[in-house]
Amino acid sequence: xxxxxxxxxxxxxxxxxxxxxxxxxxxxxxxxxxxxxxxxxxxxxxxxxxxxxxxxxxxxxxxxxxxxxxxxxxxxxxxxxxxxxxxxxxxxxxxxxxxxxxxxxxxxxxxxxxxxxxxxxxxxxxxxxxxxxxxxxxxxxxxxxxxxxxxxxxxxxxxxxxxxxxxxxxxxxxxxxxxxxxxxxxxxxxxxxxxxxxxxxxxxxxxxxxxxxxxxxxxxxxxxxxxxxxxxxxxxxxxxxxxxxxxxxxxxxxxxxxxxxxxxxxxxxxxxxxxxxxxxxxxxxxxxxxxxxxxxxxxxxxxxxxxxxxxxxxxxxxxxxxxxxxxxxxxxxxxxxxxxxxxxxxxxxxxxxxxxxxxxxxxxxxxxx
Amino acid sequence: xxxxxxxxxxxxxxxxxxxxxxxxxxxxxxxxxxxxxxxxxxxxxxxxxxxxxxxxxxxxxxxxxxxxxxxxxxxxxxxxxxxxxxxxxxxxxxxxxxxxxxxxxxxxxxxxxxxxxxxxxxxxxxxxxxxxxxxxxxxxxxxxxxxxxxxxxxxxxxxxxxxxxxxxxxxxxxxxxxxxxxxxxxxxxxxxxxxxxxxxxxxxxxxxxxxxxxxxxxxxxxxxxxxxxxxxxxxxxxxxxxxxxxxxxxxxxxxxxxxxxxxxxxxxxxxxxxxxxxxxxxxxxxxxxxxxxxxxxxxxxxxxxxxxxxxxxxxxxxxxxxxxxxxxxxxxxxxxxxxxxxxxxxxxxxxxxxxxxxxxxxxxxxxxxxxxxxxxxxxxxxxxxxxxxxxxxxxxxxxxxxxxxxxxxxxxxxxxxxxxxxxxxxxxxxxxxxxxxxxxxxxxxxxxxxxxxxxxxxxxxxxxxxxxxxxxxxxx
Numbered sequence: 001x002x003x004x005x006x007x008x009x010x011x012x013x014x015x016x017x018x019x020x021x022x023x024x025x026x027x028x029x030x031x032x033x034x035x036x037x038x039x040x041x042x043x044x045x046x047x048x049x050x051x052x053x054x055x056x057x058x059x060x061x062x063x064x065x066x067x068x069x070x071x072x073x074x075x076x077x078x079x080x081x082x083x084x085x086x087x088x089x090x091x092x093x094x095x096x097x098x099x100x101x102x103x104x105x106x107x108x109x110x111x112x113x114x115x116x117x118x119x120x121x122x123x124x125x126x127x128x129x130x131x132x133x134x135x136x137x138x139x140x141x142x143x144x145x146x147x148x149x150x151x152x153x154x155x156x157x158x159x160x161x162x163x164x165x166x167x168x169x170x171x172x173x174x175x176x177x178x179x180x181x182x183x184x185x186x187x188x189x190x191x192x193x194x195x196x197x198x199x200x201x202x203x204x205x206x207x208x209x210x211x212x213x214x215x216x217x218x219x220x221x222x223x224x225x226x227x228x229x230x231x232x233x234x235x236x237x238x239x240x241x242x243x244x245x246x247x248x249x250x251x252x253x254x255x256x257x258x259x260x261x262x263x264x265x266x267x268x269x270x271x272x273x274x275x276x277x278x279x280x281x282x283x284x285x286x287x288x289x290x291x292x293x294x295x296x297x298x299x300x301x302x303x304x305x306x307x308x309x310x311x312x313x314x315x316x317x318x319x320x321x322x323x324x325x326x327x328x329x330x331x332x333x334x335x336x337x338x339x340x341x342x343x344x345x346x347x348x349x350x351x352x353x354x355x356x357x358x359x360x361x362x363x364x365x366x367x368x369x
Numbered sequence: 370x371x372x373x374x375x376x377x378x379x380x381x382x383x384x385x386x387x388x389x390x391x392x393x394x395x396x397x398x399x400x401x402x403x404x405x406x407x408x409x410x411x412x413x414x415x416x417x418x419x420x421x422x423x424x425x426x427x428x429x430x431x432x433x434x435x436x437x438x439x440x441x442x443x444x445x446x447x448x449x450x451x452x453x454x455x456x457x458x459x460x461x462x463x464x465x466x467x468x469x470x471x472x473x474x475x476x477x478x479x480x481x482x483x484x485x486x487x488x489x490x491x492x493x494x495x496x497x498x499x500x501x502x503x504x505x506x507x508x509x510x511x512x513x514x515x516x517x518x519x520x521x522x523x524x525x526x527x528x529x530x531x532x533x534x535x536x537x538x539x540x541x542x543x544x545x546x547x548x549x550x551x552x553x554x555x556x557x558x559x560x561x562x563x564x565x566x567x568x569x570x571x572x573x574x575x576x577x578x579x580x581x582x583x584x585x586x587x588x589x590x591x592x593x594x595x596x597x598x599x600x601x602x603x604x605x606x607x608x609x610x611x612x613x614x615x616x617x618x619x620x621x622x623x624x625x626x627x628x629x630x631x632x633x634x635x636x637x638x639x640x641x642x643x644x645x646x647x648x649x650x651x652x653x654x655x656x657x658x659x660x661x662x663x664x665x666x667x668x669x670x671x672x673x674x675x676x677x678x679x680x681x682x683x684x685x686x687x688x689x690x691x692x693x694x695x696x697x698x699x700x701x702x703x704x705x706x707x708x709x710x711x712x713x714x715x716x717x718x719x720x721x722x723x724x725x726x727x728x729x730x731x732x733x734x735x736x737x738x739x740x741x742x743x744x745x746x747x748x749x750x751x752x753x754x755x756x757x758x759x760x761x762x763x764x765x766x767x768x769x770x771x772x773x774x775x776x777x778x779x780x781x782x783x784x785x786x787x788x789x790x791x792x793x794x795x796x797x798x799x800x801x802x803x804x805x806x807x808x809x810x811x812x813x814x815x816x817x818x819x820x821x822x823x824x825x826x827x828x829x830x831x832x833x834x835x836x837x838x839x840x841x842x843x844x845x
Contacts, residue, residue: 285734
């Protein structure tokens with residue numbers, strides 16, 4: 001600093017002021033020294049980048065060799081998933097397989113009233129043109145939300161990219177729902193969900209909320225409301241808002257048909273099937289006569305707390321106790337009891353002794369293309 | 370770039386008054402200040418400067434003091450909350466150590482304290498770069514000092530001055546499942562307890578994996594702590610095959626009286642028609658376990674195919690895998706394959722894992738001639754047998770000792786009987802001679818000498834040898 005050296009000749013107070021400033025600077029750097037493990041925040045955070053993605057970590061500030069990561073104990077016996085998750089400071093991992101980014105989805109996410117410092121987000125985005133676009137939009141939104149001044153900041157955000165395994169490049173709604181494409185599509189979707197789940201589920205996570213990227217509207221208290229039922233697996237009813245072409249008024253219609261109670265017809269169908277065949281819901285060519293939660297809605301707004309035990313669940317919005325996943329319940333990418341993905345997940349959870357529940361009068365809304 | 374975030378990223382925060390420096394006009398800097406101003410401010414400036422210097426010096430020389438001063442910086446500022454990962458970089462390749470692929474080493478533990486020192490000696494010897502290996506342990510329902518010993522050994526491991534010898538992330542998950550099954554050898558391997566034991570083991574493995582698997586892992590290695598002998602290069606050796614799931618052959622050494630060695634892990638096998646037919650007859654929750662007479666599956670076992678002189682690189686397709694030492698690509702676990710804690714296609718735990726991996730079209734391979742050795746823990750039968758052998762040995766020893774003692778006793782009591790006998794012999798001869806001389810006319814007496822064990826004994830029909838000891842030894 002040449003001005004500093006020249007000014008030294010005079011005994012100007014500015015000189016001494018500068019000296020003071022430097023001293024302050026020195027002190028500042030002393031605090032930000034990398035080897036000060038005593039300085040830890042009150043919220044849970046890791047000291048090393050090699051840590052569960054569900055925890056934020058203190059970034060390393062020095063060049064060269066890092067000290068080896070510490071030995072970390074996680075007391076998983078003390079981990080709870082209770083009806084009052086806020087009071088018990090239970091952490092929630094929100095997982096979203098992202099194909100397209102909808103700003104409404106992000107807005108809805110930001111408006112959740114569950115304490116954001118207890119929420120970790122996880123995204124998995126396929127590579128490719130569409131994925132790249134979604135990734136960029138997500139990145140913009142994330143960097144804004146996670147900036148240090150943001151009040152809506154989440155505990156951590158993990159963004160995974162993966163090579164597209166889906167044999168269907170065209171993700172348009174009509175193509176996506178063709179029956180013959182369903183098995184391959186949902187198998188790829190299962191693998192994406194599993195990859196996301198098993199790499200982001202940390203030792204401190206209590207709940208996992210599966211939220212599809214096209215869920216654009218939900219109650220602000222979604223997590224608290226679903227958790228208050230204290231069920232291992234719980235799913236709200238997923239509807240879609242649209243404009244009725246006849247009356248030209250806003251209306252709603254059922255969207256997700258994967259939440260159902262099994263029927264003898266479906267079981268007979270399954271018994272006749274080959275090992276790798278799957279049963280699908282919502283196709284007239286395969287009438288299963290299962291009781292769909294989408295049609296269990298009580299007229300004129302029934303009790304939103306009404307619970308129904310289910311045999312299959314949909315994944316558009318789905319709250320799961322992390323223990324269920326830890327026991328091994330995942331989204332089978334193969335025919336598991338002739339079921340696949342989220343429906344297969346409910347079956348696998350049942351094999352492990354966990355039951356699935358639905359809230360027919362509690363709604364989340366799907367984007368309308 | 371982040372590393373310098375404090376110096377140039379946020380100048381306003383780093384130098385709170387740096388803005389003032391911008392007002393220094395280079396053209397005015399030589400102008401003398403008014404004396405009065407300087408005089409007015411000098412003392413306070415001096416005192417301030419001295420205090421600042423002293424504080425700085427203190428903080429430099431006593432780093433411990435730093436923590437006492439409240440931190441003015443926003444804590445959140447230095448927290449990293451967003452992470453990006455590309456899963457296509459962590460698919461796992463044949464030469465992972467060259468691509469710096471990370472391995473997650475998982476070991477479920479329960480009452481394992483006696484084996485830990487051996488396990489850690491294996492860890493230290495692994496040739497795969499240690500900083501690329503993350504360790505994860507799940508300790509559950511342990512009644513011994515597993516946790517304290519484990520933490521101690523791990524701290525030692527990480528305290529290694531050579532940073533290359535230190536491991537990556539180390540996590541110890543503590544979770545009690547409340548299992549009632551005993552972990553001793555007999556109840557662990559008894560048939561009746563197998564299904565529930567395998568299911569709870571599977572649960573522990575799943576908890577461990579789901580808590581420890583990260584987006585940075587290319588491989589997952591499962592290793593039991595009670596492996597006694599394994600090549601140091603085992604990770605590279607298995608990795609070179611570039612298979613999704615691969616296991617070595619697991620044998621165990623045995624005492625000589627049991628044949629010297631024995632196949633240990635019978636859970637690595639190829640599916641057979643018999644077993645598939647058997648599976649169809651069982652109910653939904655039944656679990657087929659190998660190595661028990663209850664289920665005759667006629668499956669080809671990896672363990673029995675071992676040839677000590679066979680090619681260690683030879684591969685064999687298998688359907689069920691044993692859990693002693695499994696190397697799998699992390700993508701296998703990412704895509705959802707796990708250790709079923711329920712009956713999956715009539716199998717649970719590692720065997721179910723193999724089945725599920727196969728179901729998802731992953732390659733599952735065993736190496737019949739590449740062997741690692743499991744610790745020999747004697748079973749209850751073995752212990753009984755060993756006790757019997759011990760008893761026999763002791764009985765034999767006692768007998769021998771008694772024999773020896775008695776012989777000595779006899780020796781002592783007979784006190785050099787041969788010289789006595791020689792004397793007696795000559796006495797008898799003399800007597801006989803005299804008798805012969807005395808009765809020349811009479812019929813001569815018959816005399817014969819009997820040889821027994823090289824010791825001469827004279828049997829005189831006229832005068833049987835009078836009793837010398839109490840009674841003659843029976844062997845004579």
